[in-house]
Amino acid sequence: MPSWPDGGAAPSAATALQDEENGWRQRLGCGFVPVQSIFAKRLSDARVHLRDADLAAYIDAARVLCRLGRGPEPVLAFLEAWPQAAGRFGQDGLAAIMAWARGIGPTPNGDVLGGFFRALPALADALDGSARLKDYIDLLNAVARHTTVSIHGRHATYASHALPELIRVAPPHLKHVSLAGLRTWAEHGLRHDPHNPQRQADYFAMRSADSRAVFQDQRRGTSLRAHERRMDLYLRAFWNDAAPIIAYSEAFDHLRKPQPYTDDQGLHLPDLRDDRDGVSGLDQYRLILAHLAAHRRLSEPLIADNWSPFQRLCIEYFEDARIDTLVLRRFPGLRKTLLSLHPYPGEHDCDSARESCIRHRLTMLSRAILDPDCDYGNPLLREFVGRFHDRLIRGDSSTQEMAALATEYLVLSRLPSDNLPKIHFADSEIPYRDDNRHLWRFIDLDEDQEEAEVRAPEIPAAPGITHHYPEWDYAAGDYLPDHVTLHEHLHPRGLAEEITRLLEKNAVLARRLTRILDQIKPQGRDRLRRQEDGAELDLDWALRSWIDYRCRHTADARINQDIRHAERDVAVSLLLDLSASLADPIGGAGDRTVLSLAQEAVTLLAWAIDRLGDPFAIAGFHSNTRHEARIWHIKGFSEAWNDDVRARLAALRAGYSTRMGVALRHAGRALSQIRKDKRLLLVLTDGQPADVDVSDPEFLIADARQAVRELERQGVTCHCISLDIRSDEYVQRIFGRHFSVIDRIERLPERLPEIFLTITS
Amino acid sequence: MSHGDMLKDYRVTDEPYYRPVADEIALFTAAYDRRLPVMIKGPTGCGKSRFVEYMAWRLGKPLLTVACNEDMTAADLVGRWLLDADGTRWQDGPLTQAARYGAICYLDEVVEARQDSTVVIHPLTDHRRALPLDKKGELIRAHADFQLVISYNPGYQSLTKDLKPSTKQRFTALRFAYPPPEAEAEILVRETGIDPQLAPPLIELAVSARRLKGHGLDEGISTRLLVYAASLMADGVPATQACRMALIDPLTDDDDIRATLEHAIDALLA
Numbered sequence A: 001m002p003s004w005p006d007g008g009a010a011p012s013a014a015t016a017l018q019d020e021e022n023g024w025r026q027r028l029g030c031g032f033v034p035v036q037s038i039f040a041k042r043l044s045d046a047r048v049h050l051r052d053a054d055l056a057a058y059i060d061a062a063r064v065l066c067r068l069g070r071g072p073e074p075v076l077a078f079l080e081a082w083p084q085a086a087g088r089f090g091q092d093g094l095a096a097i098m099a100w101a102r103g104i105g106p107t108p109n110g111d112v113l114g115g116f117f118r119a120l121p122a123l124a125d126a127l128d129g130s131a132r133l134k135d136y137i138d139l140l141n142a143v144a145r146h147t148t149v150s151i152h153g154r155h156a157t158y159a160s161h162a163l164p165e166l167i168r169v170a171p172p173h174l175k176h177v178s179l180a181g182l183r184t185w186a187e188h189g190l191r192h193d194p195h196n197p198q199r200q201a202d203y204f205a206m207r208s209a210d211s212r213a214v215f216q217d218q219r220r221g222t223s224l225r226a227h228e229r230r231m232d233l234y235l236r237a238f239w240n241d242a243a244p245i246i247a248y249s250e251a252f253d254h255l256r257k258p259q260p261y262t263d264d265q266g267l268h269l270p271d272l273r274d275d276r277d278g279v280s281g282l283d284q285y286r287l288i289l290a291h292l293a294a295h296r297r298l299s300e301p302l303i304a305d306n307w308s309p310f311q312r313l314c315i316e317y318f319e320d321a322r323i324d325t326l327v328l329r330r331f332p333g334l335r336k337t338l339l340s341l342h343p344y345p346g347e348h349d350c351d352s353a354r355e356s357c358i359r360h361r362l363t364m365l366s367r368a369i370l371d372p373d374c375d376y377g378n379p380l381l382r383e384f385v386g387r388f389h390d391r392l393i394r395g396d397s398s399t400q401e402m403a404a405l406a407t408e409y410l411v412l413s414r415l416p417s418d419n420l421p422k423i424h425f426a427d428s429e430i431p432y433r434d435d436n437r438h439l440w441r442f443i444d445l446d447e448d449q450e451e452a453e454v455r456a457p458e459i460p461a462a463p464g465i466t467h468h469y470p471e472w473d474y475a476a477g478d479y480l481p482d483h484v485t486l487h488e489h490l491h492p493r494g495l496a497e498e499i500t501r502l503l504e505k506n507a508v509l510a511r512r513l514t515r516i517l518d519q520i521k522p523q524g525r526d527r528l529r530r531q532e533d534g535a536e537l538d539l540d541w542a543l544r545s546w547i548d549y550r551c552r553h554t555a556d557a558r559i560n561q562d563i564r565h566a567e568r569d570v571a572v573s574l575l576l577d578l579s580a581s582l583a584d585p586i587g588g589a590g591d592r593t594v595l596s597l598a599q600e601a602v603t604l605l606a607w608a609i610d611r612l613g614d615p616f617a618i619a620g621f622h623s624n625t626r627h628e629a630r631i632w633h634i635k636g637f638s639e640a641w642n643d644d645v646r647a648r649l650a651a652l653r654a655g656y657s658t659r660m661g662v663a664l665r666h667a668g669r670a671l672s673q674i675r676k677d678k679r680l681l682l683v684l685t686d687g688q689p690a691d692v693d694v695s696d697p698e699f700l701i702a703d704a705r706q707a708v709r710e711l712e713r714q715g716v717t718c719h720c721i722s723l724d725i726r727s728d729e730y731v732q733r734i735f736g737r738h739f740s741v742i743d744r745i746e747r748l749p750e751r752l753p754e755i756f757l758t759i760t761s
Numbered sequence B: 001m002s003h004g005d006m007l008k009d010y011r012v013t014d015e016p017y018y019r020p021v022a023d024e025i026a027l028f029t030a031a032y033d034r035r036l037p038v039m040i041k042g043p044t045g046c047g048k049s050r051f052v053e054y055m056a057w058r059l060g061k062p063l064l065t066v067a068c069n070e071d072m073t074a075a076d077l078v079g080r081w082l083l084d085a086d087g088t089r090w091q092d093g094p095l096t097q098a099a100r101y102g103a104i105c106y107l108d109e110v111v112e113a114r115q116d117s118t119v120v121i122h123p124l125t126d127h128r129r130a131l132p133l134d135k136k137g138e139l140i141r142a143h144a145d146f147q148l149v150i151s152y153n154p155g156y157q158s159l160t161k162d163l164k165p166s167t168k169q170r171f172t173a174l175r176f177a178y179p180p181p182e183a184e185a186e187i188l189v190r191e192t193g194i195d196p197q198l199a200p201p202l203i204e205l206a207v208s209a210r211r212l213k214g215h216g217l218d219e220g221i222s223t224r225l226l227v228y229a230a231s232l233m234a235d236g237v238p239a240t241q242a243c244r245m246a247l248i249d250p251l252t253d254d255d256d257i258r259a260t261l262e263h264a265i266d267a268l269l270a
Ligand SMILES: Nc1ncnc2c1ncn2[C@@H]1O[C@H](COP(=O)(O)OP(=O)(O)OP(=O)(O)O)[C@@H](O)[C@H]1O
Pocket: B017, B018, B019, B020, B021, B042, B043, B044, B045, B046, B047, B048, B049, B050, B051, B108, B151, B153, B179, B187, B191, B223, B224, B227
């Protein structure tokens, strides 16, 4: 309340105000004590934001809320929040909100109103206007409808767990995602675990991994995933660096905005970049990558403990400028992009009497170093720009040299106000630079790391490459993005001789196969007779022609014969089911298992394909939930059929379950790269797709079918060789007519190569 | 001598430009002195043919070049009967000509030829130095000047395309690679007259693209393609277009690789 220094006209003005306040209070007509006690303050705040008509609507709305029977909380939240949101939402928005509040108030979900109003200012920011507010409210209604548990069919009795989470989470996230995207994400959540309210609540609170993955997919901007290969190629070609590129997300980190960084694992880049300053997301990625890669090549770590925080900051700016200079020296064409992204702070933007200008100063220095047209006048700054360039004239300079230059600059440019708690941050964020964690080595930390290294051997011996694949959700008719994590490993080795022995054991079979192979093998020298040009004279025709010629008939010039070489145009990838059931013994004598037969069959097949000269690859697969699908590399296309491969084949082991779709996608991806007319993906399996985390038997079948279709579109034919005699039904659904069922499993070793030869010749 | 005239067309009269990279000239000369067959290994467009041409000039011997392909048969090398007005007539193939009259016979990309066609060179490459013409019933003793040179690109090696071990074992070998950057720059400038300032970024692009071999590229950007690009630029074609036309489009249809290289052109040649 304004206070008046003395008497005069003021008291009467105060009375008028008081009267007006009382008028509004009456209009509100709300008896809740907390509302009454804060009303005066809220009203005076509201007057700043609202015109009179709006003020009336505001009080009327609060009056309605007061009567909803939900206690004072929604009223308090509304009174506080609306004035800040009113400018964006307007009267229309208020009407829509109130209609919704009146509807939901009496239901079991009425408790969400308080939270809804508290989030209102953030929502107004994110939606920017009332047009999309209605869609948002629709979404809330849909979620309420689907997640409110109703016991007797008619009366909704238990409140939705999901709705309050959604109301809390949505406003900040709407900055990253369109409303349609949010809706897709929410619908996904509604379809999953419809009978498990707690899991659903986790989903809507973005606590579950699924939820985050689906949300990521809906975000806008340039996604790293879409350009991953380009980035890999760029890094490999131009920086000779084969480190992996790893995405991190900015969407879930509201407090601290993560920056790109590099460490032992690879180069970490944001998963999404919006265009900014006229630079596309892709070009930003390239610049980040260039900066990081140059650091990796040219920066030397320093001992952090030797420097003060200010010195470190200063060294980072100098070192970053050196890195950028060297990048530009090599890629002068990047200067335009770089300068578009690099801030250009006004020389006098920072008031050194009131705030700390250290970042401002260093950003200016960095700008002046990189931008030849920069017009800052500060003599010290200009001097150091000159000294910086002197250091780099002859070569690359070094991190050490930069550290020396930086500390000197810090001493000479130091201002008492540098230590002020209020730091001038504006225009000091350089968006393509990393957080320079690689630049500092902390002595204490290093000791910790040594301890960690002692524990290291517990980590599984064979590190793999990790891939993420989508899975097909047939009920939704849509993919679950990055649903499966696939680990790719090199198969452990056994004794190659065992495989050689298997071949010797099957010598009779091999001989029979050889005959077939010789028939289809393209020594295929087709003799083409009666050619005008050809390798050799075809004597029969030549004589005839000559006689014709002698008799003064027209002689036929086609007197040569030629030979044409037929070539096979086939590439094969063989995928082996290594799930636990393969370890089952087969009936009859001995300790033979299905796996040992499969091994024998694959050996013969590999031997046969090798004789034909078709490029082929072999891999095994199994899975233990979607987080742990595995693919075991046995032979790659570029590897020869040698002892290494045979040793891996000798060591086959079975375990876990059969998640077929992801294995098909992975093997198919490599196969589709091979330039051959026919690309065949052979799957050898003994049962239907299944995994321990999937209860719906149809789910993985549908996913496998979808994978087969995807591959078909890429020109890869999948053919299944099933050892399950009852498999016709589901195998057919997955593979269409491309399958063979082996009814007598003992005959697998001879049937497998035969089937292959029939399909490919 | 009349046979000198037979090969008149195959003499290298003007000195070809060849920029030596290591001691290959001395080594080849030594092999020639002993008439040892030479196999030159290296990626496409790295200067193998140019080198052989240069050596033929330097040694003052005629050079017969045969570009091998998979449809080539032994008859294409050795010769065949042809029909003419008076009946059939024997026509020497290039290998026979070279052996008969004394030339260097250069079989370019010999792996492209079928293995059974290449075995006809065997008797010429060992101590016999003779070439039997079965069809004609003649045995040719190789001329004293005759030498056999083959070239071979190990990058294309596949299960189906390789030389028989018994063929490989008949040759001495010189291994070629793309010239080192300074040499490559010198070659571009000499061959095309391009501004020496413009050569290094072109070469940087090529060196980078060569790292993608096996990651989507079957072959890196060759010296030959660099020469093409540089000559376009020397004639005033803007760098971006010249590079696209000579370095990227011939090489790949892979969108990601194209985008990466095109970005690099802009970044390197500002
Ligand atoms: N050392 C070199 N000196 C001069 N020019 C060279 C040299 N290396 C390569 N070149 C240039 O590269 C071009 C291609 O070389 P050349 O034709 O000899 O390649 P190649 O190795 O025979 O290729 P291919 O295997 O495709 O036949 C030449 O025309 C020449 O311009």
